[in-house]
Amino acid sequence: MNNEELLLAAEQEREARAEREARVLVCQGTACHSAHSEQIAEAIAAELKKRGLEKRCSVVGVGCRGLCAAGPMVSVEPSHTLYHKVTVEDAPAIAESLPNGRVESLQLSTNTPFFTRQTKIVLENAGEISIERIEDYYAHNGYQALLRAITEMTPAEVIDEITKSGLRGRGGAGYPTGLKWGTVAKAVGSPKYVICNGDEGDPGAFMDRSVMEADPHRVLEGMAIAAYAVGASQGYLYVRAEYPLAVKRLNTAIRQAQKAGLLGENIAGTSFSFNVSVRLGAGAFVCGEETALIASIEGKRGTPRPRPPYPAQSGLWGRPTLINNVETYANVAPIIQRGSAWFASIGTAKSKGTKVFALAGKVNNIGLIEVPMGITLREIIFEIGGGIPNGRLFKAVQTGGPSGGCIPAEYLDTPVDFESLATLGSIMGSGGMIVMDDTSCMVDVARYFMEFCKHESCGKCVPCRVGTAQMYDLLTRISTGTAELEDLALLEELCDTVKYTSLCGLGQSAPNPVISTLRYFRDEYMAHIVEKRCPAGVCAMESTLEVNA
């Protein structure tokens, strides 16, 4: 497919859409899907048929709309009507109201901070386009950035544009994307590879999954542009096996793009060829680390190796390899399409663009959100998130999963960007954001994350393998009221050792949840150790158990 054909296909799709009086968009994201939204879509289609409206109104399965807690979500275009908590029983009423009316009892206002305070780039198509048809992606200017890059720009110009945009890696570390691309482009060796890290292992994070499920072509397009820029012709998408829906939709999208000639040999008649294969992860958190992920693609145990050499010099099968996260690739096409200046105008001085967060825990509006960098935690939790349910008190927000930390109320006005969160002892991370209220015990939370890290430690290096187990034991002693003050000193010493001597990011960041809770909630640790009491009433104290028995 060349540029003219692509523009024509997009135009045809828009015209076909305009002929319909209404489009009913039914969310098929994981949360809504598990609340039977597929049956809802079928029921609405059947009811439309009964009324002879099937030609005038279409029913489309779309990706995640964000507000998972209010699912299943259904929206009607062009009237921008949004329905929440829809059931199969509501299908007749919705069909009856079409094409022009609305069912007021189901309606959810979109004029609330949850919707108005978000800025969507990565998720702009999520919930708007069909999860099954590539034509819908065309209608939203899909693949135009790729064709523009490979026909009008040199690889160096593409890298320059990404560098100027200020895009930084969305996997958590925030490494400048353009710099990484430039390193791979300059590296000697062939062939080169492009890898997309979709091994979203943080418990409590589902951003990448939603992007892959809702807008798989956007990820493929970003990878293809990256491949052109660095000189690669083969890509691998490493996705968790626990995400069957994402795997299915990515494979469908790859087939569609190949058929359309947007992936494969000599794309758009140029000399650029690019193929992508999906590789399944197998449930190892450490495989989110780039060298471990590469080992896993090679069919080996996912254990990391020391860097340098970095994958940019010696990655997959010892070749120069570019590895970026799903969300990073999803930002690429819009930057090429709308220009680096546009992207750089969003966000803060050092953190450009937006960030997708999975907002969950003790917060009213649970779901997927995309916000400009620099927004404060307070705005996210209390405006977009709608505050804490049941009138409870906010205690902490956890960002960055097992590698991150807990941020207390006094820092709620901190802007969300890579540097500010690091200063607070947490990290941006991949985007998990868990809100905790006064019923959560911070020692218990630290112990929870340490149990996770202990379990997920690959065992290659001693500090991580032994250190996480020892820290877990110490935290267990504290949370059962059997620890002494010396144990706390030992715990702090171990935090330091594991942080500075572990081989990879998993071990180096494993102490973070402990360090940050000790920094802000030391009194809770002291209550457990000295008073043998859990202030939140979560931990069962052995000493009190004995008294009660």
Added chain:
Amino acid sequence: MPPQPSKVAAPSADKRWKLVDATMRRNGNTAQALIETLHTVQESFGYLDDDALRYVAAVLGLPLSKVYGVATFYNYFTMKPSGKHTCVVCVGTACYIKGSKQIVGSIEKLAEIKPGETTPNNAVSLMVAHCIGACGLAPAGVFDNEVVGKLSVEDATQRVERWLKDE
């Protein structure tokens, strides 16, 4: 890399081995096919047994120790058949904060098994998952492939109790 053995007999005449063969062939019958192949074995047979590991090792020309190493490294692979019903309780952060620990505890008590185990009568397997991505429905679980959200201790134990009686 030495040329791979052309023909190793499958452990049995079971047609499912054809699927396994196809995966290995598609990946050039080389070491890099290992994880993809183990996925196919598990998808086809439900778990990985010794025969399967020996066969895959022979075809891919890998030492059995390496195949065993990979099979046991990754959490997703299981070397034990699961029971008639499976119950997966999500213990991702969002579910944990909303009390999934109590749900796991109540099922452990009721079925007298720990996560990763199956009841002696083979009726129920209990597992825990670190985030199934349904944080909006926390606490969530997967009962025989059906995702159940906003799970309560009562709801979870009732479901497992039905399965236990079923047998």
